[in-house]
């Protein structure tokens with residue numbers, strides 16, 4: 429296959445075993461700052477996916493809560509295929525800290541009583557949320573924590 433610009437387009441999605449957390453790559457800026465990009469795969473590609481409302485709510489919950497557990501989160505955002513999230517972190521090379529941070533963040537999802545910023549002022553599709561759906565996704569991901577380090 430032709431080598432693509434996007435790293436994950438060169439990954440054989442039929443060979444991976446979700447769930448997993450994979451360091452995709454490290455990008456260094458001109459001043460030496462480093463951005464670590466991770467692929468947090470919740471669902472097995474082409475076999476299962478997260479339903480949109482639950483995915484949208486877990487996106488809001490993780491985006492808000494992950495920053496309570498780690499200072500240098502640049503972004504956490506959903507994949508269009510609805511099977512996972514991208515996570516970008518600045519100047520922290522600790523894979524183990526990512527594992528612990530994700531675990532704490534998913535525990536926050538289970539403990540949540542509401543979805544943050546779930547209104548028309550703060551969100552682009554406020555009607556499309558499911559706290560219960562988000563909790564189901566978090567619960568299943570946490571139950572398979574032992575598998576997070578293994579990509580294949």
Ligand SMILES: [Zn+2]
Nearest residue numbers: 484551552553
């Ligand atoms: Zn939203």
